[in-house]
Amino acid sequence: MISNDHVKQWMKLHPVTLSKEDTLQETLVLFSEIADKELPVVADGHLLGVVTLQDCVAHVDKETDIHSIMKTDYEAVSDDFSLNDQKADGRPLYVLHEKTGALEGVIGREEMVAYYEYVREREKGAQQTIQWLKLGFDTAYEGVAIVDEKGIIQLFNDAYSRYVGVSKEEALGRPAADVIENSRLPVVLKTGVPERSQPHRLQGQELVVHRLPIWKDGRVIGAVGILVYEGVSEIQQVLQRMELLHTNETQTKKQVQTRSTVKRSVHFEDIIGESPAISKAKKISRKAAQTKAAVLITGETGVGKEPFAHAIHDMGNRNESPFVAVNCAAIPESLLESELFGYMKGAFTGTRNDGKPGKIELANGGTLFLDEIGDMPLTTQAKILRVLQEKEVDRVGGTAPIPVDFRLIAATNKDLKKLIEENKFREDLYYRLHVMPLHIASLRERKQDIPLIIADQLPKLSAENETRETTIDKEVLERMFQYHWPGNVRELLNVLERMFHLCEADHIRVEDLPEDFREQPQMTESLSEWHKRKQQQEHKLEQKQIEKVLEEVNGNKSKAAKRLGISRATLYNKLSRFNV
Template sequence: MDSLVEIDDDTVLTEYLVDMLHKIFDPLPVPMILIDKDSKVRMINQVFADFLGYPKSYIIGKPVAEIDKNTRFPFVLKTKKSEIAWKHKFGNGRTAIVHRIVVLDEQGEVKYAVGMVLFEDLDQFKDIIEKNKLLENEVHLYKSQLKEMYGAKYSWDTIIGNSPKMSQTKFIAKRAAQSISNVLILGESGTGKELFAHAIHNDSARNHMPFVKVNCAAIPSELLESELFGYEEGAFTGAKKGGKIGKFELANGGSIFLDEIGDMPLKMQAKLLRVLQEREFERVGGNRTVKIDLRVIAATNKDLQRLIAEGKFREDLYYRLNVMTIEIPPLRERVEDIEEITIKLMEKLSNQLGIYVPKISKKALELLKSYSWPGNVRELENVLERAINLTETDTILPIHLPLYITQNKRKIDPNSIDSLQNLLEQTEREAIKSCLEYTNGNKLKTAKILNISRTNLYSKIEKYGLE
């Protein structure tokens, strides 16, 4: 009968089995060790013995603390909790990344523990970590670039405003997102038509597929066809070898956003109509039919019905696009949203500019609400960016706003036009008053900002009763 190597009261291993374990684990390049419940070494492979600097015959049967004075195995066996990928400094001064894995029986009692050295050299571990980080960064970069090129970035949360008109617009847009129909977005420049297009795609069943954007007004008419539908090799002088895939093929399975559709040439409108009807097209210079499955989201700030009357837009294309129509209200028709939009834009611009300006005065906000905003949200963003760059505090004041906004509320009656002198004095008084508010009454600073002498400032303060 084989001699026995005792592991615990209930389990024994024959020398034959121990020998088999050594034969299995010795060839492995990973240092491994087997500890019993009494913290004694029962098996260790050759590479680990070499790492520790002892003969295997010396290690076997010894308490693990005699082999490694810094061992944590007694603690691990006591707590019954494994330790994964721990940094450990051995008694011989070497540092490595290790596993300590506890093996329990059916009753949850400790049977033994297995130790493994993952990295014998921390420099090797750091090198792998750095390479892994580099790989992750590259993958993240490629994903970001793909998302930027062919993905929708915005969602409903990006669209700010809960006024009655905007709430109604969002409701219709969300219903449109759940349909498979084409969408036509109408609205003045700067109202956020592209935001709605992104949100509609992201909320649709196609959200995992490409979202391709095309600005019909930005591409020369002679290049628009090849840009939309691609071209075959040799289709024209300068054509890329192997041809080029068009935007419609890139968007296959997803959505294509045709911005400024009202500026599309009539010739291209006819080709687009066929694509919408037949769901197929040919590349420029090719004769192979390309089948596609996508949803068209079009947008324009033009009056398409007027363009139809003028013969500049095809009526049949209009009705093909005008299935789910979303009309975005201009900012002047949703004054209730201006404060919320302003705060959100200030947060965004503060992060972009690195200038923390979280507050706006009540009077400055009232001035923003009283302005008509022909450029809509885009114009508001530009005004706030200018204001943030001008302020030296954490608050936007009227003095930081353009004159065409601060003087917007004062309307002159044509029947009682004041003298030029009086108008100049009114403007001067308002400028001094705003500057004093900005400097918290600091007259020296106010005079410096207004580029006048302190004596002159005192004189004007007295004149206009601004004390």
């Protein structure tokens, strides 16, 4: 097979040649018509030698024939010679038949220029392919890590980085066992046996993974690890969609949908998003779930604080016991205490004769979720504090305390420190709650999650309404990326459901958007450009943090790396990248 870099693909088949009888003047005329500074002298199809322009000019005033200045020092090659091996001396290549020695063609300046242009275009195409591969590698929802035969990480995508909480820069060049918890990639390197669809525990989360050896020339040169499914519930969702895909009867669809909508626990994989902000929140939450400490969830209205509370409860060791939620802002102040603490028989006129246990009692052994705790009255705060300290509750109208044991998760969209300054929130209660703080970023801080949330919700809406799956225009997403989302994820879900019901032909278009979206000017940047700008902003923030820490430790890089929680090598890499 002839390669694209072989001279046979590029040589000039009918080159300009000289004969022994040509005069010096005729030769100079030929040189004026070509780009090369060397011409072959040929007789009966065979190459006798070459004549250079320099020699012709040197003998122009002399009575000299071509044969007398002809040289036998020339570059002769066979037709399978690779132009990649050509010396950069500018001399032509003379392609000779391997058996007869006849001149088959010439690679001159024009042919080399054409070949180099081809190489540049090929390299440009290769670079574009590499860029696409990088984008695809880092866009993949599945975490992918590739190691060499020594188990050293060579490739590490963004998804895996978010799962383990280690930056790509810090992961590359390190043993997989030091970066990936419970990694079996070293085992696969030794055995050469693939491990497909295997359970794996990572950062407290149950995952399904592939571990595949990479074979080349009969030996294992590396391995790839792929995080496929985030927990059992994601697998169940896939199975349900496959079941729907293979059914045509409406009744069967209803049965499948009924099973999928049965109230179930909320897992972390049910919280959609892979942005750094939401990945960090999941990581902290998984750690919090393994403890008994109180968790304080903060974030704007509609960011999804309650799903995180449910997921923490579900992953903890109290998941077989009740999860009891109380919205402190939704219950009138006069009824809040009886709702929380319960009441005894005869405590209030018109109440149940046998009394009623409060939410705290109902949460015994499980989890109590106090939503909007920033709206709780000070008097109730004092009683909640006592319950946390004494681990017992007094019903309204009661005389004997009731022992309770529960895990507390609180949430608020308010600045509790500011409320403390305004004497609207107890400082001692704040520190009781602020053991495991968890902040949920607003949707405008993680807009890259919008397509994932939509991709998750549209099939659910179609299934619930027994319609064909609805699609959406790219322009709609672009408008959504520009919108500021004051209502966060809750607003996104409401807008999506509204468009789902109003759209024509199962396809959502720009005209289906609410007025607030349609009045916005067209986006001046694409989604990829927005993502690039977002990364640049994150890098600037990281650079400022590094500079601040270096200033605090008087430039001591060892201390700075320790304070930043990274290795010295990673710090030096970041300093080099940021030109600090």
